[in-house]
Amino acid sequence: MSDQATTPRNALVTGAGQGIGKSIALRLAADGLDVAINDIPANGEAARAVAAEVESLGRRATVALADVSDAQAVDGMVAQVAADLGSLDVMVANAGIAHVKPLLEVTPEEFDHLMSINLRGVHLCYGAAARRMIEQGGGGKIIGACSIVGYRPFPLLGPYSASKWAVRGLTQAAAMEWAQYGITVNAYCPGIVGTAMWDHIDEKLAENEGLRKGAAIEKYSELIHLGRVSVPEDVAKFVSYLASPDSDYMTGQSVMIDGGVQFS
């Protein structure tokens, strides 16, 4: 195995127009990395606003709009980022969506749509980044969005939980195959983070269980030993470590950063 040859310099964060991805992008910029902001074209304005915030921290930024489920678009995104910033050293495959539905009501189309973003999207981003890093020859850091439900599913989040379970497996396989190139591959497993995703989950769980809005997140928050709902910055601090040389001897891990909900 070759050594991690260079200190990470240029990062790409998918789904970075809001929520956890935005927080990761800003944290990596604060750490001294230049950052490419990805989101879907429909969220382009938010992505450009995050890029402006990165620049206000004194770092270079570029916006690379693409749907991570589209193989051609992902290859184009990675090529654009490497051209704009000079290299790709850190890939954070953060983009994801959640559906809340009883398994017996999930249609094959809904299942495929979720998997195309949460699993194929991560696979495409991992692969495109790895090919670029191998070509560059200096190793790299590949980081994926898993979840506590990648270890223990939540009811009504069946396909979502399965997608995160699969991200954990993909992360282990990629770590094994790409160690020889000095590339580490790890994932973060947040618990209950107060973002638009949990607003949606709360609303749908409430509908399903006949609860008022806000009651579902309160109920699930009782599982958090540290006693508060997570904020995106909690996750970004850990991703900062995964993107830094301090984590060079760690690969294939999907690590809980959940305030003490799930113990692996």
Ligand SMILES: NC(=O)C1=CN([C@@H]2O[C@H](COP(=O)(O)OP(=O)(O)OC[C@H]3O[C@@H](n4cnc5c(N)ncnc54)[C@H](O)[C@@H]3O)[C@@H](O)[C@H]2O)C=CC1
């Ligand atoms: N919020 C939470 O409690 C938790 C979130 N996660 C994971 O963390 C990641 C980020 O979650 P949040 O920030 O909460 O979600 P969010 O819904 O606030 O943000 C997700 C971002 O991804 C973008 N996105 C969606 N589909 C995309 C696609 N096909 N291509 C490119 N971008 C796309 C959205 O436009 C949005 O900007 C997701 O993978 C999620 O599954 C994991 C555990 C807990």
Ligand SMILES: CC(=O)C(C)=O
């Ligand atoms: C959205 C998600 O992954 C959880 C566990 O809430």
